[in-house]
Amino acid sequence: MTTMPPVADDSARLAAFEARIAADESIEPKDWMPERYRAQLIRMMSQHAHSEVVGMLPEGNWITRAPSLRRKMILLAKVQDEGGHGLYIYCGTETLGVDRHDLVQQLLDGKAKYSSIFNYPTLSWADMGAIGWLVDGAAIVNQTMLAKASYGPYARAMVRICKEENFHKKQGYEIMATLARGTSAQKAMAQESLNRWWWPSLMMFGPHDKDSSNSDELMRWGIKRKSNDELRQRFINLTVAQVQAIDLTVPDPDLRFDEATGNWLTGPIDWDEFWRVVKGNGPCNSERLGARRNAHAEGRWVREAAVAFAEKQQRDNREATEKQQMGTPLGDGASA
């Protein structure tokens, strides 16, 4: 890591900062950065963390009903991973000088966004396949790019998280493939699920470049390296082949292969629906936020107890040491 030479004023600092970005240097927490860069990163990273956490809900909805023990364990492990991603990214965001609790409060107050995809309901077991395959798949396309983001802690988090998301995607696709070659009821379940998740997953990349307010700045500072439309096209090209391989149908009558570019071109995306869900009127917006608020409210007494106990322990360190020396099975004090 290079250290910044002392600079006289902000415009000189900014020039030096942008030179570092241009040279593909990684920006680290202690480095000087423009306030807008910091703000954009906090916004993006906290949205990402919130998405991981809210994303536990639609899949959590099917853990108790998973149709085999193996699938139940895989799903539990996946949802646990997503919680881990959330925690990891919250910690990464804290390197920018914010407090995780404030970020969570913004989510609960409805002031922070999270990925709109989680405002759709999970209605059948096949949705566990569709989400892993399409939603994690779209996340991978996005995060592979973010792994090259200019902010070091975010980029490193993405490298680690992407490995797990790849695993999730593989498992989701495997669920869909198994259903698609199963009984006719299973195949119908898979197709119906694909019909519901296809378009929302294309919307995950955000509005068209010309309508994306944050994109220019994010790209200039190397937080994003590719445009929404580029990423979306990449995802479509990858996914159409996967749909065909398991003999399902993309729910788009206008879908066609463009020989000139080698791209699969889709019909128009319903941006009215996209904005409706972003603005809070998706099928599950209030439910998802309600579930998070409820968990937070119901857990208040637990968090208060943990704080009160920790304070008591600090007050009486000597007694705490005695307790630890008693050699009970609980005596080593390691936490979860």
Next chain:
Amino acid sequence: MSSPHPALVPALLRIADDRLILGHRTSEWCGHAPILEEDIALANIALDLIGQANLVLQYAGTVEGAGRDEDTLAFFREAIEFRNALLCELPKGDFGVTIVRHFFHGLYSVLQWDALTRSTDQTLSGIAAKALKESRYHVRHAGEWVIRLGDGTEESHRRAQEAVDALWPYTGELFMQPADEAELVGAGVATDVSLLEPSWRTQVDEVMRRATLRVPDGVWMQRGGRDGRHTEHLGHLLAEMQIVARSHPGAQW
């Protein structure tokens, strides 16, 4: 393999069903825990428990030799065929109930797995060795929380004590040795669970003391689960757990 003892399958089901049903209850927390760290920890515990159940059910299916695999045993048995202790099927309650139950059952589990690592049945001792490590973590996690909640705030103390009082009548069943397992115990295959109680109680008392909680005395101990006589809760739990599998009999997943 020489023909297995007829009591081995029920004995294995008692071990497996405890973990399956308690794992199911724990998995209900997913996404709804008081803090994100606990969402992760509870999902992890649920995963361990269901994993333990999976291994023991697989083995039970093999021993039975009637073509039932772990999924048939999990998803196509009726409530009266389940052999879990009643403690495991009670609703998840608040975080206090969940933690106190994990502490009570986890401690029992550690003692049982530890004894089973010395089982003359090598499959069972192998499973026990792996499960013991997991259950040690579960009981440490739960025990720390019992102390935190018991010795935390007035409210957390009250809730933790209520959880202890509500769950205590279901702890006795853990140590009631099923009569049909006598020969298995004699052959060193199964554990006499009644022998585990003194050590369990000593460790419970120690944690209760540190948590400033008390154990109720003179309580009638509920029983029945080990013989398939359950609370009303199990049927609803199974209805949810089994719905997809039963809607598509014979399907692969």
